[in-house]
Amino acid sequence: MTFTLAxxxxxxxxxxxxxxxxxxxEEAPDVLCLQECKSPVEKIxxxxxxxxxxxxxxxxxQKGYNGVAILSKLPLVEAGAxxxxxxxxxxxxxGRLENxxxxxxxxxxxxxxxxxxxxxxxxxxxxxFLTHMRDDFLANRPEKAILVGDLNIAPREDDVWSxxxxxxxxxxxxxxxxxxxxxRDAGNWVDVTRxxxxxxxxxxxxxxxxxxxxxxxxGRRLDHVWATPDISNAAHGSRILRAxxxxxxxxxxxxxxxxxxx
DNA sequence: ATGGTAGAGCATCTA
Numbered sequence: 673m674t675f676t677l678a679x680x681x682x683x684x685x686x687x688x689x690x691x692x693x694x695x696x697x698e699e700a701p702d703v704l705c706l707q708e709c710k711s712p713v714e715k716i717x718x719x720x721x722x723x724x725x726x727x728x729x730x731x732x733x734q735k736g737y738n739g740v741a742i743l744s745k746l747p748l749v750e751a752g753a754x755x756x757x758x759x760x761x762x763x764x765x766x767g768r769l770e771n772x773x774x775x776x777x778x779x780x781x782x783x784x785x786x787x788x789x790x791x792x793x794x795x796x797x798x799x800x801f802l803t804h805m806r807d808d809f810l811a812n813r814p815e816k817a818i819l820v821g822d823l824n825i826a827p828r829e830d831d832v833w834s835x836x837x838x839x840x841x842x843x844x845x846x847x848x849x850x851x852x853x854x855x856r857d858a859g860n861w862v863d864v865t866r867x868x869x870x871x872x873x874x875x876x877x878x879x880x881x882x883x884x885x886x887x888x889x890x891g892r893r894l895d896h897v898w899a900t901p902d903i904s905n906a907a908h909g910s911r912i913l914r915a916x917x918x919x920x921x922x923x924x925x926x927x928x929x930x931x932x933x934x
Numbered sequence: 935a936t937g938g939t940a941g942a943g944c945a946t947c948t949a
Contacts, residue, residue: 683940684941687941782948
């Protein structure tokens with residue numbers, strides 16, 4: 673079977689219900705992983721998604737903040753959810769397809785503005801969240817698994833508009849990049865997007881604060897698709913839907929896609 | 935170095 677998966681930080685699933693529908697109609701990924709739903713699970717507007725063939729959902733939510741959901745046209749059952757770093761936030765949910773593939777959907781904490789855990793508690797929480805992920809993958813090596821989400825780190829020099837300018841900016845500091853590398857290596861995860869598109873600048877997020885985000889193009893690749901080595905060679909066709917950043921009342925993130933032949 | 939925008943929900947907090 674072949675299926676296409678997308679990951680998208682939607683920044684309020686209720687405000688942007690119409691944009692989710694547009695993606696479902698125009699791109700029709702089989703599996704759509706959302707982050708920052710900012711909604712309790714019971715208030716996610718499921719009926720309109722069901723009408724478009726997305727009959728399955730696993731999700732975690734809370735009022736106003738965070739929230740992750742996996743919407744699927746393929747049968748999907750819940751495969752757990754973790755409370756990483758003990759924050760009590762809705763930042764992870766996992767589902768399993770009938771072919772046995774597990775899909776992890778993560779929303780890693782943004783980490784605040786100051787890249788120092790002594791001055792900024794949120795930065796420490798971000799690092800601890802990643803360390804907890806790493807330890808989980810070391811204790812229980814994932815197989816036949818896909819990990820997606822807003823990881824809030826742009827690891828490579830060509831994942832940001834200026835490596836030099838962002839070295840001290842949260843999302844691209846060396847300590848965050850090192851934590852993310854350890855997390856990835858602990859699960860033997862393969863960066864599917866970069867497997868497919870190894871060269872060149874690649875961004876999935878542009879700040880709302882720019883006068884002209886498109887012209888300035890000061891983006892970062894914060895949203896990722898990873899897979900375990902037993903299925904990573906089945907992945908292809910990665911792409912980033914930059915055009916969605918120009919949709920009406922957009923999210924500051926755009927969808928990232930990958931297709932798997934399994 | 936600074937300030938810039940957006941969402942939730944109604945005062946700020948978070949990104």
